[in-house]
Amino acid sequence: MSAVSLTQIVKRFGDFTAVHPMSLDIEEGSFVTLLGPSGCGKTTTLRMIAGLLDPTEGEIAIKGRRVNDVPIHKRNLGLVFQNYALFPHKTVAENVAFGLNYRNVGKEDAKRKVAEALDLVQLPDLGARYPKELSGGQQQRIALARAIVIEPDVLLLDEPLSALDANLREDMRVELKRIQQRIGVTTVFVTHDQTEALAMSDQIIVMSKGRVEQVGAPEEVYNSPATEFVAQFLGASNLLTAQCTSVLGSEMTLELSGFPPLVIPRSRARDSLGTGPVRLVIRAEKLHLMPADAAADGRISVEAMVENVDYQGQSARYFLRVGKHQLQAINMIEDHPFSAGATVSLRFRAGDCAALPVERAS
Numbered sequence: 001m002s003a004v005s006l007t008q009i010v011k012r013f014g015d016f017t018a019v020h021p022m023s024l025d026i027e028e029g030s031f032v033t034l035l036g037p038s039g040c041g042k043t044t045t046l047r048m049i050a051g052l053l054d055p056t057e058g059e060i061a062i063k064g065r066r067v068n069d070v071p072i073h074k075r076n077l078g079l080v081f082q083n084y085a086l087f088p089h090k091t092v093a094e095n096v097a098f099g100l101n102y103r104n105v106g107k108e109d110a111k112r113k114v115a116e117a118l119d120l121v122q123l124p125d126l127g128a129r130y131p132k133e134l135s136g137g138q139q140q141r142i143a144l145a146r147a148i149v150i151e152p153d154v155l156l157l158d159e160p161l162s163a164l165d166a167n168l169r170e171d172m173r174v175e176l177k178r179i180q181q182r183i184g185v186t187t188v189f190v191t192h193d194q195t196e197a198l199a200m201s202d203q204i205i206v207m208s209k210g211r212v213e214q215v216g217a218p219e220e221v222y223n224s225p226a227t228e229f230v231a232q233f234l235g236a237s238n239l240l241t242a243q244c245t246s247v248l249g250s251e252m253t254l255e256l257s258g259f260p261p262l263v264i265p266r267s268r269a270r271d272s273l274g275t276g277p278v279r280l281v282i283r284a285e286k287l288h289l290m291p292a293d294a295a296a297d298g299r300i301s302v303e304a305m306v307e308n309v310d311y312q313g314q315s316a317r318y319f320l321r322v323g324k325h326q327l328q329a330i331n332m333i334e335d336h337p338f339s340a341g342a343t344v345s346l347r348f349r350a351g352d353c354a355a356l357p358v359e360r361a362s
Contacts, residue, residue: 003186009058036207078147086131093127099150117145236284258323286352287329304346
């Protein structure tokens with residue numbers, strides 16, 4: 001049984017369709033992320049699962065039970081929002097116990113459950129404090145403790161890390177995944193941050209303009225994007241128009257000016273692709289810069305000119321020109337990056353390329 005099932009759900013606000021027909025099954029115990037830019041429909045989808053919004057069409061089921069007409073407080077869901085929504089006049093322990101007060105949990109059982117939840121988020125000694133006395137990271141943990149203390153069927157997280165600074169966000173990302181794995185709760189996580197999605201998820205649903213672009217494991221959506229939007233939104237990608245000249249067995253041959261023929265695996269291309277124009281996708285970190293006179297190493301090599309350099313400390317982002325093509329490469333560096341104006345050897349493997357259909361303007 002799926003923990004959450006969405007069947008052709010649609011959400012309209014007047015004449016505007018925020019979520020187009022969408023079907024999805026979320027496995028029990030999995031960590032699933034709705035990923036996309038602002039306005040793509042991910043938070044609207046989460047709020048429909050929560051019961052904060054009613055779908056215009058379609059059905060929502062939680063553990064096999066249709067919940068379209070079930071109010072939020074009867075869906076047994078844990079919710080954590082971007083602003084945490086802690087009660088400022090209540091202590092930490094009272095905030096965590098809030099959901100238990102409506103579930104007829106005895107006083108001693110509630111006290112034990114609160115202590116266990118605070119221990120799980122590694123804040124066992126802060127029960128008597130008030131939210132204003134806590135750091136942002138501590139408040140986030142308390143909000144999480146309040147959500148999981150009721151032992152929810154599904155945990156819903158709406159950009160819970162976005163208010164934290166970069167370093168704390170990384171720490172909390174690891175901590176949140178640790179807690180989810182320990183208690184095994186099915187989790188639906190909303191974010192616009194691709195790094196969070198790739199690091200934490202069992203499955204990613206990439207959304208754009210109210211539509212699902214791709215559903216898959218992090219490695220799948222990153223290495224084999226289904227659309228140009230996915231290729232560009234997850235990581236830094238180079239998209240070049242090439243010509244597929246042949247499709248033989250498990251391989252296809254692509255040609256584009258300035259490059260030798262590229263023989264790539266069919267597994268890295270959409271099933272519908274045949275000969276004709278295609279979009280070649282090469283991730284920026286798959287392009288490696290070498291000195292122009294570096295010895296051959298079995299990889300494809302083309303001459304490139306460095307047009308600009310974005311120095312990032314341990315790595316550098318290079319903006320390159322190969323004939324009429326502009327590309328970007330992200331490389332780790334040990335000392336100094338290549339300088340703007342330098343001629344370099346650009347190396348990559350054909351197996352690191354992917355191919356997509358040429359998208360027509362709508």
